[in-house]
Amino acid sequence: MPASTLTRTQPPRDLPNRVVAVGNGALWRELVALLEEDAPDTAFLRRAFALFCRGAHATEAAFYRQEKDPNTLHRFCSHGSGEFPEDLSEESLTGETLTAYRPVPLPQGVLLLPATAHEPEAECALLAAALQLQELRARVKRQSFRAKYRGVELEALYDVGLAITRTLELTQLTDEILSRAVSLLDARRGALYQLQGENYQLRQAIGGSAAPRVTAQNEDVAALLRTGRSPQPVEAPEPTDPDLASTLLASARFLAAVPIELDDQPWGLLVVGDKEHRHGVGPFSAADHRTLGLFGHHAAIAIANAQLHQQALEKERLERDMELAAEIQRQLLPEVIPDVPEYALGGWNRPARQVGGDYYDIRPLEDDRLLLVLGDVTGKGMPAALLVSTLHSALRLMVPRLALGPEFLRRLNEHLLEISPVNKFITLVLVDLDIARGRLRYLNAGHNPALLLRRDGAVEALPAGGPPLGLLPDSSYRTAEYAMGVGDLLCLYSDGLTEATTPDDEEFGTERLAQLLDAHRQDTPAAIRATLETTLHRFTAGQPQGDDQTLILLRRDR
Amino acid sequence: MTESLKLSVDRRDNFAVIYTEGYINNQGGEEIAEIAYGLIDEGQKVLLLNLAGTKIVNSIGISILIEIIERMIAIKGKLAFCSLTPTIEKTFHIMGLAQYAGIYPDEDAAAAGLAE
Numbered sequence: 001m002p003a004s005t006l007t008r009t010q011p012p013r014d015l016p017n018r019v020v021a022v023g024n025g026a027l028w029r030e031l032v033a034l035l036e037e038d039a040p041d042t043a044f045l046r047r048a049f050a051l052f053c054r055g056a057h058a059t060e061a062a063f064y065r066q067e068k069d070p071n072t073l074h075r076f077c078s079h080g081s082g083e084f085p086e087d088l089s090e091e092s093l094t095g096e097t098l099t100a101y102r103p104v105p106l107p108q109g110v111l112l113l114p115a116t117a118h119e120p121e122a123e124c125a126l127l128a129a130a131l132q133l134q135e136l137r138a139r140v141k142r143q144s145f146r147a148k149y150r151g152v153e154l155e156a157l158y159d160v161g162l163a164i165t166r167t168l169e170l171t172q173l174t175d176e177i178l179s180r181a182v183s184l185l186d187a188r189r190g191a192l193y194q195l196q197g198e199n200y201q202l203r204q205a206i207g208g209s210a211a212p213r214v215t216a217q218n219e220d221v222a223a224l225l226r227t228g229r230s231p232q233p234v235e236a237p238e239p240t241d242p243d244l245a246s247t248l249l250a251s252a253r254f255l256a257a258v259p260i261e262l263d264d265q266p267w268g269l270l271v272v273g274d275k276e277h278r279h280g281v282g283p284f285s286a287a288d289h290r291t292l293g294l295f296g297h298h299a300a301i302a303i304a305n306a307q308l309h310q311q312a313l314e315k316e317r318l319e320r321d322m323e324l325a326a327e328i329q330r331q332l333l334p335e336v337i338p339d340v341p342e343y344a345l346g347g348w349n350r351p352a353r354q355v356g357g358d359y360y361d362i363r364p365l366e367d368d369r370l371l372l373v374l375g376d377v378t379g380k381g382m383p384a385a386l387l388v389s390t391l392h393s394a395l396r397l398m399v400p401r402l403a404l405g406p407e408f409l410r411r412l413n414e415h416l417l418e419i420s421p422v423n424k425f426i427t428l429v430l431v432d433l434d435i436a437r438g439r440l441r442y443l444n445a446g447h448n449p450a451l452l453l454r455r456d457g458a459v460e461a462l463p464a465g466g467p468p469l470g471l472l473p474d475s476s477y478r479t480a481e482y483a484m485g486v487g488d489l490l491c492l493y494s495d496g497l498t499e500a501t502t503p504d505d506e507e508f509g510t511e512r513l514a515q516l517l518d519a520h521r522q523d524t525p526a527a528i529r530a531t532l533e534t535t536l537h538r539f540t541a542g543q544p545q546g547d548d549q550t551l552i553l554l555r556r557d558r
Numbered sequence: 559m560t561e562s563l564k565l566s567v568d569r570r571d572n573f574a575v576i577y578t579e580g581y582i583n584n585q586g587g588e589e590i591a592e593i594a595y596g597l598i599d600e601g602q603k604v605l606l607l608n609l610a611g612t613k614i615v616n617s618i619g620i621s622i623l624i625e626i627i628e629r630m631i632a633i634k635g636k637l638a639f640c641s642l643t644p645t646i647e648k649t650f651h652i653m654g655l656a657q658y659a660g661i662y663p664d665e666d667a668a669a670a671g672l673a674e
Contacts, residue, residue, distance in 0.1 A: 040628035145624075149617045151652045159645065180645075183616045188583060206614065207581055208562075276584045276618045 024122050027055030031130040035137070044134050045108070046077050052127040053079040056120035058113065064088050065109035068279050073110055084112055107131040153291070156180050160298045168309040173302050174203055178270065181295045182206045185256070185288050187272035188281055189249050192299075194268040203268070209250045216266070221248070224257045225269070249273040256284040258296030262304045270296050322382070326354040329385055332392045334362050340370055340435060342558040346525025347372075349550045350496075356548035357384025358494045359391055363399075365432070371399065372431040372552050374492040376447065378424055380548060387424055387470075390416070404432045409445050409466060409477040416470030425471040429492050431554075438484040438556055445469045445477060448495055451514055453521060455487030459514045489521050490554040496547035500536050508539050517553075525553040563589055564611070567597070573604035573636075573672055575665065579611030587622030594626045594637075603635035606668050610641035620653055627658045636660070640668040 030051050034044060049063045060080030064073035064087075073088040084101070085092065088110065093103055102119065104111040106128045113119060160180055167173045174192050182190035189207030193200035199213040200221075214221060248255060252273030260268040272292060274281035284292070333349055347362050357377035365371050375391055377384040394415055402408045409430075416426060427447035431440055444450070446468030449461035466477030484490065493513065500508045516535055520528045529551060536549075563586030564579040574597050580586060594605055607623075609615075615623075630637040638660035639650065650656050662668035 039632050040625060043629070043632045145617075145621060145653070148653050149620070152617075152649050155648060155652060156645075179614050182581075183614045186583070186616045186618055188585075207583070276616060278584065278618060278621070 024055060024126060027051060027123055028126050030055070031126060035130060035133055038137075041134070041138060042076075045131075048127060048130050048134070049077050049079070052111075052123055055126075056123035058120065059117070060084075060114050062112045063106075063109055064112065076109065082114065088112075107135050153184050156184050157294065157298075160295065160302075167302070168306050170303065170306045170310070171203070173306050174299070177295060177299045177302065178204050178206060181270060181292060182272055185272050185284065185291060186276045187256075187284075188274040188276050189252060190270075190272040191249055192268060192270055195266050200269050205249075207273075210271075211248055211250075214248060214269075221257070221269070224255060225259050253281065254283040256289055256292050258289075258292045260296050260299045260303065262300055262307075267300065267303060270299060322354040325382060325385055326351075329355050329388065332389060333360060337362055338364050338370070340364075342556065343370075343435070344525050344555040344557055345553070346529060347550075347552045348529050349548070350545065351380075351548045352496065352545045353381050355382060355385035356380060357388060358496065358548035358550040359388045360492075360550050360552055361392075361395065362552065365399070368435045370433040370435055371404070372433065372490075372492060372554065373428070374447070374494065374550055374552055375426050375428040376494045376496075376548070376550070377426050383421070383424065387416075387420055387426065390419060391426055391428070391469075404430055404441060404443060405479050406443075406466075406477040409443055409469065410475065413445070413469045413471075413475050413477075414473070417473055420470040425468040427468045431490070431492065433484070433554070438486075438488075440482040440484055440490070442480045442482055443477060444480075445475075446471070448493060448498065448510070451491040451493075451510070451517065452482060452484070453489040453491070453514065453517055455485060457518060459518070461510070484554075484556050486556050486558055487521075488556050489517060490552075491517055492552040494548060494550040496545070496549035497532070497536070497551060499547060500540050500549075501543075501546070502539060503541050503543060508536060512539075521555070525555070528553055562586065565589055565593055567593060569602075570669070573606055573669075574602045575606045575608050577608045577611065582609075582612055582615040582619035582623070584616075584618040584622075587619040591622050591626055595629065598629065598633060598635070603630075603633060604672055605630065605635070605637050606665070606672065607637070607639045608641050608665055608668075609639060609643075609646060612646065613643055615646055615649060620649070620655070623655060624653075627655065631658060636672060638662060638668050638672055640665050 031048060034047055034051065039047065045063065045065070049061070052058070053061050058079060060082035062078035062082065062084035063076050065076045066072070067074045071089065075084055075086050078084050092098055093110070100115055101112040102115045104113060104119070104124050106124070108131050111124065111127070160177060167176060178190055178192045181187070187207070189205070189210075191205040191210035192203045193214065194203050195216060198217070199215055202210055202212050248257075248271050254274050255271060257269060257271040259266055260270060270292065272284070275284045275288065334347060337345055337347055345362065347360050349356070349358055349360055351358065357380050359373070359375040359377070361371065361373040363371045373395060375388070377387045377391070394412055398408065398412060402411065426445070428445045429447040429450055430443040431450070433440055442450070442462055444462065444464040445466050446464055449463050452460040452462055454460065462480065462482065465480060467475050491513070498508055498510050498513055513532075516532055517528065520531050523531070532551070562580060563582060566577045568575045568577070576590060576593055578586070578590065582590065590607070597605060627637050639655075640662040641664055642650065642661065647661060650661060660668065660671050662671055
């Protein structure tokens with residue numbers, strides 16, 4: 001018997017004539033009724049065989065069909081007391097071992113009948129016809145299954161497209177993409193890697209273990225990806241290099257992979273292994289590679305969206321934090337400027353960002369005294385604001401307990417040196433005013449000289465009496481005392497005012513500030529501040545404010 | 559990380575429940591079929607497949623589930639599914655499984671439906 005015997009399924013070409021000729025109508029009607037039941041393959045075979053045995057009055061018969069091993073036919077059902085072998089091989093069909101039986105090839109298998117018996121030719125033909133019809137119906141069912149599954153594939157691609165807009169959590173998203181790719185490609189296993197530094201790190205795996213990391217420079221991986229990136233991927237029937245296959249997916253024999261790229265930059269790797277068939281695994285087809293490429297493209301868009309969403313959330317959170325910090329910092333500044341009889345007083349702060357590095361305070365002290373504080377932390381934004389908060393706390397604790405003098409600043413310097421980061425320091429000016437006598441005790445740690453505009457138009461720049469705070473250990477400070485007469489105006493300010501620049505980088509400067517103060521010295525502090533603001537806006541030609549601006553004005557009116 | 563399919567069986571008064579956990583592919587489907595056919599051989603005519611632990615099914619797995627449905631129809635029994643993910647439920651509808659097997663949101667609903 002030729003080698004094709006095991007798979008020959010075609011019934012004799014003259015079957016219809018022979019069916020009509022034999023006239024075994026009863027068996028045919030029973031087989032047709034069985035076909036109409038649409039029973040599963042195995043049930044149909046058993047019952048068709050039973051009908052054949054009865055119709056043909058066969059005392060012994062067995063039906064063999066191919067199962068998992070393509071070189072062997074396995075006994076599927078038998079009738080009578082004959083000792084039919086369990087399996088039939090090519091040799092047993094062609095050799096002398098089957099002398100007691102005669103094989104009759106049929107669609108879906110081989111019928112064994114006793115060699116001595118008369119062959120029920122007509123009934124065999126009817127059985128062959130019924131099996132052939134069943135086979136055709138099974139083929140139609142398979143085609144229908146594939147057509148329906150194509151619908152599932154299209155739905156899946158559509159769903160993954162939708163997930164791009166819906167799923168913004170990265171792990172959930174990559175899990176969805178990997179699951180869909182593995183199931184749609186009928187892969188036995190799969191993994192998704194993310195590039196981190198020099199390696200692809202495993203994010204998720206399905207269907208077994210996968211390498212925790214793969215070097216991005218791996219030549220074999222690069223070659224595998226080239227296959228996936230080709231616009232017309234070629235069929236690759238050969239198993240993937242075993243080393244590479246086991247490098248990526250444990251136990252895999254066939255691989256397909258696609259890179260995930262965001263803005264032409266590698267982000268990761270989507271790998272599937274072993275295309276499943278009913279009786280094993282095989283390579284992925286060109287269509288599979290194209291589908292996988294589509295998934296890689298979808299994945300890239302989805303991941304980019306998710307990352308943008310994460311960044312937006314992070315930005316929103318930071319903005320909320322900054323707003324909260326700004327609110328906290330606003331609470332560090334005086335809510336109300338105290339009303340000091342015989343003096344006009346005002347204080348303002350305008351940070352360049354939401355939070356700033358400038359600080360001021362105006363508070364009455366015991367013994368009819370008034371404290372004015374203005375400080376400036378190096379830098380801007382959150383780091384400067386944190387040090388402002390530290391300064392505020394330290395002053396609140398120290399002012400009631402220590403006399404305002406050189407020792408006060410020395411201790412404050414030591415405290416700030418301990419807790420402030422390197423390269424962060426504070427310039428600070430402190431004024432302790434004896435309200436009734438108009439006497440100023442003046443402490444300046446590296447800050448811009450305060451301006452004292454005398455009634456007669458003279459301007460005194462009150463110099464610093466020591467270095468900034470938090471800069472150098474063992475710093476020493478001096479106290480200066482000044483008398484404030486009626487009509488004198490004291491101005492404490494931060495360098496954000498005097499260092500405001502024109503578009504040509506010309507600074508506003510202390511001189512312009514002093515001139516403006518002198519020109520408007522009779523105005524209320526609020527009016528002077530408003531004039532200064534308008535002037536600065538004009539001077540800077542409306543450029544964004546470059547630094548925090550803080551101002552305290554104190555004029556003795558009587 | 560999803561490993562091979564894990565299965566367990568709970569025999570109730572009127573039906574048996576097969577719980578799956580993992581990927582229903584060729585291997586997983588064959589394991590389900592083996593258990594289902596064993597239950598049928600025991601005389602069970604009503605089976606419920608609870609897929610709460612399964613997130614993925616491929617086409618080979620589906621074809622095996624169809625074979626189990628056909629076997630149940632052949633013995634005039636009933637097969638139902640419950641606790642499907644939306645993706646799997648949609649797939650079962652497209653593939654026509656829903657025409658021959660009940661699909662229920664959870665085990666209680668399935669028990670009530672199978673008792674009718």
